[in-house]
Amino acid sequence: MLPATAPTLRLTRRGRLVASATAVVLLLLVGGWVAGRSSPDGPAPPQGTAGDPAAISPTVQPRIPRIAAADAAPEDAPAGGAGSDPAGGAESGAGSDPAAAAGAASNTTVPVAESEVAQAGTGRLVAVPGTRSETDQAGRLVSYRVLIEEGLTVAGGPVDGALLAETVHGILTAPQGWQGLDGVRFRGVDGPQADVDVVIAAPNTVDRLCAPLGTGGQLSCFNGSAAVLNARRWFAGAATYGQDLVAYRTYLVSHEVGHYLGHQHQDCPGQGLPAPVMVQQTKSLDGCLANPWPNPAG
Numbered sequence: 001m002l003p004a005t006a007p008t009l010r011l012t013r014r015g016r017l018v019a020s021a022t023a024v025v026l027l028l029l030v031g032g033w034v035a036g037r038s039s040p041d042g043p044a045p046p047q048g049t050a051g052d053p054a055a056i057s058p059t060v061q062p063r064i065p066r067i068a069a070a071d072a073a074p075e076d077a078p079a080g081g082a083g084s085d086p087a088g089g090a091e092s093g094a095g096s097d098p099a100a101a102a103g104a105a106s107n108t109t110v111p112v113a114e115s116e117v118a119q120a121g122t123g124r125l126v127a128v129p130g131t132r133s134e135t136d137q138a139g140r141l142v143s144y145r146v147l148i149e150e151g152l153t154v155a156g157g158p159v160d161g162a163l164l165a166e167t168v169h170g171i172l173t174a175p176q177g178w179q180g181l182d183g184v185r186f187r188g189v190d191g192p193q194a195d196v197d198v199v200i201a202a203p204n205t206v207d208r209l210c211a212p213l214g215t216g217g218q219l220s221c222f223n224g225s226a227a228v229l230n231a232r233r234w235f236a237g238a239a240t241y242g243q244d245l246v247a248y249r250t251y252l253v254s255h256e257v258g259h260y261l262g263h264q265h266q267d268c269p270g271q272g273l274p275a276p277v278m279v280q281q282t283k284s285l286d287g288c289l290a291n292p293w294p295n296p297a298g
């Protein structure tokens with residue numbers, strides 16, 4: 001009687017090749033699956049599903065215990081928001097003040113050099129004060145808060161928090177965004193009751209907030225209940241979008257908040273087609289065309 005392993009041992013050369021190839025394919029499949037599941041810019045989405053009002057707040061269990069909330073109680077927010085750092089010279093009208101001129105760099109809509117974006121801030125997140133109204137349409141209300149890392153600088157100047165929050169709001173409430181698709185409407189708030197946080201932070205802090213996902217100082221993520229956007233990408237853009245920083249930011253917000261709404265990663269459906277917004281477009285378009293919107297025809 002031959003041992004059970006005999007057939008393997010007696011494989012022909014062709015058989016061995018087939019077996020090897022099969023093993024390689026299996027490894028690739030498993031590897032791809034693992035990579036997809038643990039991808040830095042998109043871990044497994046929260047349990048909340050669009051259209052289920054009860055699902056959002058209670059069941060979205062942050063894997064980071066509301067780091068953002070803990071670090072950014074509203075009472076911590078200075079009156080002028082993150083852009084009002086007195087050391088940063090955010091006040092307008094000081095045209096000859098080098099600090100003020102540098103502060104204007106954060107208002108750019110063309111990419112800056114990566115080296116212009118601070119590698120680290122203080123690690124403390126500050127809510128942009130004020131509210132931003134939802135649009136006049138049907139849909140489940142989803143509140144979000146914009147948090148900016150204190151001490152985050154671009155070209156040595158502070159970040160204009162109000163402008164940044166307006167940009168995020170414009171993206172979230174645009175007709176081409178998630179609202180129409182998912183039956184939601186977004187309201188900007190500045191308190192810890194927000195359903196989801198949109199964080200803009202320096203690379204070092206992003207790595208901390210995204211852990212255990214590996215963002216490597218370069219990528220963004222969705223983790224817990226926070227869309228954590230890497231300031232390096234927000235201000236320097238990504239190769240896949242070239243100089244079109246406005247479109248790239250639209251992608252970044254739409255993609256990461258898409259995870260909050262329960263959307264998972266997608267693949268490019270075919271060469272030359274618009275990339276679905278849940279394709280990891282920072283990494284590669286994989287033959288697709290850049291597309292920043294969930295609902296381009298909206």
Ligand SMILES: [Zn+2]
Nearest residue numbers: 041042043255
């Ligand atoms: Zn993702």
